[in-house]
Amino acid sequence: MNNHLIDIAQIVAVSEVNGPGKRAVIWVQGCHKRCPGCWNQDYLKFSSVWQLTAQNLFDTVKRMTADFMDIEGITFSGGEPFAQAEAVADAAVLFKENNLTIMSYSGYTLAEIQRNDKGQSKLLAVLDILVDGEYVKEQHCDRLWRSSLNQKVHFLSDHYKSFEDSINADVREFEVVLSANETRMTGFPKDELIPKI
Ligand code: SF4
Secondary structure, three states, X not given: OOOOEEEEEEEEEEEOOOOOOOEEEEEEOOOOOOOOOOOOHHHOOOOOXXXXXXXXXXXXXXHHOOOOOOOOEEEEEOOOHHHHHHHHHHHXXXXXXXXXXXXXXXXXXXXXXXXXXXXXXXXXXHOOEEEEOOOOHHHEOOEOOOOEOOOEEEEXXXXXXXXXXXXXXXXXXXXXXXXXXXXXXXXXXOHHHOOOO
């Protein structure tokens, strides 16, 4: 494991709308894309305001979740987790070694990730689920864990294969996260609740 720093945007200890079961969600900071309609605008600019090593990130989430008692897995979102793939992979391996499942979103497709070998394969290897593809406003949908029809859910291990049959059901869930500094929606809220950009 190296000591690369991960640029973090936000961490939520327990969410039930960003993947299967109860999961801690880590939003990384920075994405090269600018998909029209992306509602994580604050997380697109690369910045080093909050940086953690893989070990620091692991320890932080462990502390936030009472030694992982509250969760079954970790979801990486963003921003673009694969823009910091090597460092994110180091953290993902630590979580996996503690029997947590790993899911990640990416604005790139699985095929694009597989073509690019700058640490991406290392992150891919540890994932149970990848939700791939950028948000396309014209293909907006209410499918489980994603919000445009081009986005696909890839089950990269057997752990969540039982979800395969229900993955195209229409489900729209969101949570409101309250913290000392902000109120933020996560998940997939209705259009009228999304701030217009
Ligand atoms: S890839 Fe995702 S985070 Fe990046 S701009 Fe597109 S929707 Fe937003």
